[in-house]
Amino acid sequence: MQLLTNGYFYSLNKNNDIYKAILIDRDKIVDCFFNIPTISDVEQIDLHNKFIFPGFIDAHTHFVETGILSLGADLSLTNTVNDAIQLLKMTKPIDGIIIGYNFDQYNYDEKREFTYKELNSVSKTTPLFILRKDGHSCYLNEIAFNLLKLNPKTVGIITKNNKFCGILRGQANSIASKFFKSQIKNDGKIIAFYKAAELAINKGVTTVHAMLGDAKNDLSDLLLYENIKNELHIKIIPYPQVFDIEKVANLGYNLIGGCLLVDGSFGSHTAALMSSYADSPGNGVLYHSDSFWYNFFMNAEKKHIRVAVHSIGDRAILQILNAIEMAKQKHSKSNLQHIIIHFELTPDYILDKARELDVQLVMQPVFEYIWGGKGKMYEQVLGKERIMQTNRFRSILQRGLLVAGSSDAYVTPIDPLLGIYSAVNHPNPDEKISKLEALRMFTTNAAEVSGDENNLGKIDKEYIANLVVLAENPLATERIDKIKIEQVFINGMGLVLRGV
Numbered sequence: 276m277q278l279l280t281n282g283y284f285y286s287l288n289k290n291n292d293i294y295k296a297i298l299i300d301r302d303k304i305v306d307c308f309f310n311i312p313t314i315s316d317v318e319q320i321d322l323h324n325k326f327i328f329p330g331f332i333d334a335h336t337h338f339v340e341t342g343i344l345s346l347g348a349d350l351s352l353t354n355t356v357n358d359a360i361q362l363l364k365m366t367k368p369i370d371g372i373i374i375g376y377n378f379d380q381y382n383y384d385e386k387r388e389f390t391y392k393e394l395n396s397v398s399k400t401t402p403l404f405i406l407r408k409d410g411h412s413c414y415l416n417e418i419a420f421n422l423l424k425l426n427p428k429t430v431g432i433i434t435k436n437n438k439f440c441g442i443l444r445g446q447a448n449s450i451a452s453k454f455f456k457s458q459i460k461n462d463g464k465i466i467a468f469y470k471a472a473e474l475a476i477n478k479g480v481t482t483v484h485a486m487l488g489d490a491k492n493d494l495s496d497l498l499l500y501e502n503i504k505n506e507l508h509i510k511i512i513p514y515p516q517v518f519d520i521e522k523v524a525n526l527g528y529n530l531i532g533g534c535l536l537v538d539g540s541f542g543s544h545t546a547a548l549m550s551s552y553a554d555s556p557g558n559g560v561l562y563h564s565d566s567f568w569y570n571f572f573m574n575a576e577k578k579h580i581r582v583a584v585h586s587i588g589d590r591a592i593l594q595i596l597n598a599i600e601m602a603k604q605k606h607s608k609s610n611l612q613h614i615i616i617h618f619e620l621t622p623d624y625i626l627d628k629a630r631e632l633d634v635q636l637v638m639q640p641v642f643e644y645i646w647g648g649k650g651k652m653y654e655q656v657l658g659k660e661r662i663m664q665t666n667r668f669r670s671i672l673q674r675g676l677l678v679a680g681s682s683d684a685y686v687t688p689i690d691p692l693l694g695i696y697s698a699v700n701h702p703n704p705d706e707k708i709s710k711l712e713a714l715r716m717f718t719t720n721a722a723e724v725s726g727d728e729n730n731l732g733k734i735d736k737e738y739i740a741n742l743v744v745l746a747e748n749p750l751a752t753e754r755i756d757k758i759k760i761e762q763v764f765i766n767g768m769g770l771v772l773r774g775v
């Protein structure tokens with residue numbers, strides 16, 4: 276047994292108790308104390324008046340992809356197209372592919388995407404695959420494009436003068452992303468699991484919700500995870516990311532999806548909007564018909580499986596809410612809580628409908644930090660009025676909806692303290708939430724999404740001893756994003772953090 280003493284243990288239970296010491300037996304918290312007790316025969320660990328919170332939970336990640344991409348070139352470290360090309364030229368290929376990630380033209384001086392000539396200058400002989408920050412566009416050199424052997428009729432091949440110009444979006448981007456990921460062998464994927472786990476633990480995360488699958492029928496990542504899960508320190512809540520409900524039911528899961536795409540993204544102009552984009556014609560894409568989603572939810576309800584989908588624009592969110600409503604009318608006794616990931620553009624009537632249907636939300640406050648507010652991407656693509664309707668945390672909590680926090684890694688880095696900071700400092704003052712509410716998004720609320728509210732997300736008796744030790748109190752400082760993470764405990768075991 277271990278007695279952790281002399282700290283401020285923020286339980287996040289309903290009384291918001293703050294303990295002075297906790298007793299741990301193997302992986303569980305067995306007692307909590309308001310005053311430091313005298314107990315003999317236990318190992319005592321002095322936490323020197325530090326601030327201890329439940330280990331953070333990131334409720335939506337592309338976990339394997341985060342690990343794989345982190346082995347490539349991080350283009351967010353560059354400020355110009357030319358710097359990005361130079362960095363890519365110096366990047367070592369992984370399983371024969373040069374990988375770049377975190378590309379966002381809005382962050383570059385030139386405010387433009389790559390030309391085909393620039394992409395081909397990186398290499399004539401090694402395939403190059405660059406993923407846009409939002410994962411909804413990618414950039415290829417000629418050898419990569421030829422290797423992909425795309426059917427020329429595929430939607431999303433961008434051309435100039437009838438010739439491919441290096442950019443893929445929509446369906447073509449999805450095919451390319453899957454293809455280049457499939458080139459990474461199992462050994463590389465196992466390294467990716469460990470790499471992503473290390474990135475998460477270093478940021479105080481003890482549990483991640485991870486999509487494992489290819490958004491089609493391939494569950495090999497899930498099977499790989501089953502083989503190595505006991506060796507990974509971090510706890511993974513797996514989401515079988517496929518469309519095959521039967522297969523998922525047979526494997527014994529009661530949850531399907533994660534980023535099953537209802538629409539695309541704002542930055543790629545593929546998120547489905549009720550009215551057109553402010554900076555270009557068109558109002559985005561719905562990837563499937565109303566009847567497709569209705570049947571999907573019907574089948575899921577039949578097997579008693581919860582569905583999680585990616586839905587960003589108001590038109591896409593409404594399409595899903597309508598499908599859920601119709602499926603629930605057929606299964607009148609159903610109390611399944613489906614999950615909408617992102618839920619970014621939401622006028623009031625959408626919030627009210629989501630409340631009626633009791634859906635759970637998994638959102639990314641860092642999106643607002645990167646793209647929200649004056650002069651940033653949301654304003655450019657949505658216009659001044661609609662930016663008052665993005666990532667509406669305050670309005671969501673007011674309606675009693677459950678919202679968990681996530682990074683959507685690789686889209687933004689796994690970093691709950693930055694997420695909490697972003698929710699507290701929402702550029703729209705009407706949608707700011709308190710520090711405690713934001714902390715709950717990444718602890719208690721996230722635990723509830725996976726039905727783990729009785730064993731994860733709090734520091735209390737009977738809970739798993741997953742803890743994050745912080746140098747400063749996030750409830751008492753403004754720069755929550757700058758707080759140093761001192762230590763992390765997972766299953767009662769104190770881990771030494773590397774690179775922090």
Ligand SMILES: [Zn+2]
Pocket residue numbers: 534585586616617683
């Ligand atoms: Zn998504």
Ligand SMILES: [Zn+2]
Pocket residue numbers: 335336337533534585683
């Ligand atoms: Zn995602």
